[in-house]
Amino acid sequence: MDLQICFLGTAGAVPTPSRNLSATLLQRGPDQVLVDCGEGTQRQLIREGSGIHDISHVLLTHMHADHYLGLPGLLKTWDLWGRTLPVAVYGPRGLFDFLDVLKRIIGKVHYPLTWHEIRPGEAIVFEDYRWEAISTDHRISSVGYRLVEDPRPGRFDPDRARELGVEPGPDFGRLQRGERVLARDGREVAPDEVMGETRRGRTVVLTGDTRPCQRVVEAARGADVLVHDATFVEDERERARETHHSTAREAATVALEAGVSRLVLTHSSFRYPGKRILAEAQEVFPESWMPSDHDRVIIPLPEKGAARFERISRQQGIKGVSAQES
Numbered sequence: 001m002d003l004q005i006c007f008l009g010t011a012g013a014v015p016t017p018s019r020n021l022s023a024t025l026l027q028r029g030p031d032q033v034l035v036d037c038g039e040g041t042q043r044q045l046i047r048e049g050s051g052i053h054d055i056s057h058v059l060l061t062h063m064h065a066d067h068y069l070g071l072p073g074l075l076k077t078w079d080l081w082g083r084t085l086p087v088a089v090y091g092p093r094g095l096f097d098f099l100d101v102l103k104r105i106i107g108k109v110h111y112p113l114t115w116h117e118i119r120p121g122e123a124i125v126f127e128d129y130r131w132e133a134i135s136t137d138h139r140i141s142s143v144g145y146r147l148v149e150d151p152r153p154g155r156f157d158p159d160r161a162r163e164l165g166v167e168p169g170p171d172f173g174r175l176q177r178g179e180r181v182l183a184r185d186g187r188e189v190a191p192d193e194v195m196g197e198t199r200r201g202r203t204v205v206l207t208g209d210t211r212p213c214q215r216v217v218e219a220a221r222g223a224d225v226l227v228h229d230a231t232f233v234e235d236e237r238e239r240a241r242e243t244h245h246s247t248a249r250e251a252a253t254v255a256l257e258a259g260v261s262r263l264v265l266t267h268s269s270f271r272y273p274g275k276r277i278l279a280e281a282q283e284v285f286p287e288s289w290m291p292s293d294h295d296r297v298i299i300p301l302p303e304k305g306a307a308r309f310e311r312i313s314r315q316q317g318i319k320g321v322s323a324q325e326s
Contacts (some may be wrong), residue, residue: 003028003202003281003299005225007266007291008044009036011244012267013066020044020293022267024206025055026147031126033057035145035206041070041296042077048294053083055126056143060091061208068107072105079109080256081162090124092133093117093141118143120215122241129201134219137208141245144208146219149201153178161194192203202299205260209267211241211252220258224299225307228254230290232267233272234319248277262307263288264297 009020024047032054034041035085045052054251060068078087090094096119118124120135127148128243136144156176157166165183166172172268174181175191183189203223207216210229220226231245240247246254248265255263263285268277278290289297289309296310 001029005297007295009038010266010291010293015271020322022234023213035059036067037070038066039069042074044149059145062138063094070100074105083111088117090116092143135165135215136207137213138209145206147204152197152199154196157194164189198300200230212246212254217254217258220260223260223263225297226255226260227264227266229267230277231267231269248280251285252281252288255285265290
């Protein structure tokens with residue numbers, strides 16, 4: 001099952017000529033989930049060409065304008081285009097207050113639209129994975145989100161099944177589904193005799209705006225990818241503390257303590273070039289990446305290798321595997 005992260009907006013607080021406001025698209029097989037929806041997000045989605053109509057859930061991390069002002073336009077565009085598929089919007093405490101204002105802006109839409117305030121520890125459950133709300137530390141009520149896949153069955157060993165007297169065919173499928181079957185000699189064969197060890201799923205954590213905190217460290221423990229606030233550099237650490245954001249070094253320290261495989265730095269201030277933010281993080285955590293808008297992280301199944309960074313060529317408008325510089 002493919003899993004990738006597309007960074008639609010990587011700027012902090014205000015846009016720049018090259019960076020849109022906060023928005024991240026998670027694509028897992030046919031499922032598309034949008035985390036935050038800053039101003040201009042729908043245009044970024046159209047440029048991306050990844051199926052704007054296929055988004056089923058919008059997850060807001062907090063109710064600051066640079067994370068939600070793109071949502072009214074997106075909801076209205078879906079209505080104008082005749083959308084019929086349902087949309088569910090989740091966010092922390094304060095979402096319903098936003099809804100009271102939004103109703104007067106967009107009016108009635110003609111597709112199923114639901115709103116849900118979510119608290120840390122609660123989950124949005126899909127067929128074989130879930131999105132968990134995690135506790136973060138920002139100036140207002142806020143949450144991050146953790147995508148957690150269910151464990152997968154181990155690999156089936158057909159040769160071992162034959163050795164035990166199981167006939168190829170439907171019984172092979174029953175064993176893989178966890179059922180016991182009868183061998184040729186009448187002996188019962190259990191799935192654990194022919195199945196390898198259970199394989200772990202993937203975990204992705206997106207913090208939204210936050211100070212570095214132990215709650216995020218625990219939520220990100222062992223994650224394949226951590227997407228963390230890196231608004232400031234160390235020269236403005238006091239400013240980061242005052243505004244409840246993180247420096248690149250602080251984000252890297254969280255990644256190191258949590259033992260994640262890859263760190264992705266987002267919500268960067270226009271004050272600094274991306275190379276400076278990235279260099280600061282890599283001093284602490286070498287596997288740090290700094291995306292520009294429309295760059296991607298591809299996360300294969302654990303047994304197929306580590307996540308890789310895919311950068312979009314600014315000059316040619318094509319995708320290409322890139323090194324980590326920004």
